[in-house]
Amino acid sequence: MAKAVVPETARRRRRPTRSGTVLSEEIIVRTALRVLREHGSTGLTARRLGAALGADPSTLYRYFAGMDDLTRAIGDELMGQALAGWEATGNWRADLRALGLAIHASYLAHPQAAVLTASRVTGRPREIAVDETILGILRGAGLPDPAAVRVYHAFIDQSLAFAALDAGSLALTDEARTADERMWESTYARLPAESHPNIAATAHLLARRMPHSAYPAALEMLLEHTAAQLARTGAGSG
Structure with missing residues (x-):
């Protein structure tokens, strides 16, 4: 069963990750894009993403209900990048x-x-x-x-x-x-x-x-x- 997502206001870590980064949805998604670039579409796992973030893999579930939820957020990021570069x-x-x-x-x-x-x-x-x-x-x-x-x-x-x-x-x-x-x-x-x-x-x-x-x-x-x-x-x- 997917874990409940912590509300946005409660998600910020009290302490930085091992790499000194305070996590956010945006940082996780952009790091996931880097992991995908390096390891391919089948290489995105919670363990690998946690390692790239310098955080325990379980930390991801404070921001996303599961890896499928993260996948949707990645797609949304690509749509956002498209719209950001477009003007009517x-x-x-x-x-x-x-x-x-x-x-x-x-x-x-x-x-x-x-x-x-x-x-x-x-x-x-x-x-x-x-x-x-x-x-x-x-x-x-x-x-x-x-x-x-x-x-x-x-x-x-x-x-x-x-x-x-x-x-x-x-x-x-x-x-x-x-x-x-x-x-x-x-x-x-x-x-x-x-x-x-x-x-x-x-x-x-x-x-x-x-x-x-x-x-x-x-x-x-x-x-x-x-x-x-x-x-x-x-x-x-x-």
């Missing part, structure tokens, strides 16, 4: 594009954390703020609520799905990632036109494009779709 312009299309790219970039900055958290719903304040912002952009552009929710659903799932996919590639060893990327030239480009005419015709293009993320292109497709919906309703521009 009032142009729905530019704002959605910038926010999507900010979410994608925030997760790719911490690929091991992205692999761990991209599929989670945290229910925490910064994730909620991102969701409120997206829906506000769409409703403000003039989309009826059912359409706004459909686009929101596609937008956030697309952003996180590509974040997880691209983060998975970044989390590979350099050797494995390079081998995957070379496959387009070592295997696909050598397929004969007689048996694989379409791949053979486009092999040079595939080799150039496939090692890169398709997220920007997919995002533009979604924005085009949204613009078409707004045109049909006679609302919005951009």
Whole structure:
């Protein structure tokens, strides 16, 4: 059974950790990001995190109900970092594009954390703020609520799905990632036109494009779709 979380006002330690740090949720989450970077998405444990903090592992349960609760907090931190680097312009299309790219970039900055958290719903304040912002952009552009929710659903799932996919590639060893990327030239480009005419015709293009993320292109497709919906309703521009 998960332990009860101590209220925020009662969480501050009377004494610093062995490293001289007074713990907080923010310090624990940022240390967890470092542990993930060093040990991968399966390497985050209470024992390892406690060692990195210079604290007994049980101390973590004064701040989080369990490791799953910490995982949600890590996802919320990534959402917060995305929103912190974004500014509204009032142009729905530019704002959605910038926010999507900010979410994608925030997760790719911490690929091991992205692999761990991209599929989670945290229910925490910064994730909620991102969701409120997206829906506000769409409703403000003039989309009826059912359409706004459909686009929101596609937008956030697309952003996180590509974040997880691209983060998975970044989390590979350099050797494995390079081998995957070379496959387009070592295997696909050598397929004969007689048996694989379409791949053979486009092999040079595939080799150039496939090692890169398709997220920007997919995002533009979604924005085009949204613009078409707004045109049909006679609302919005951009």
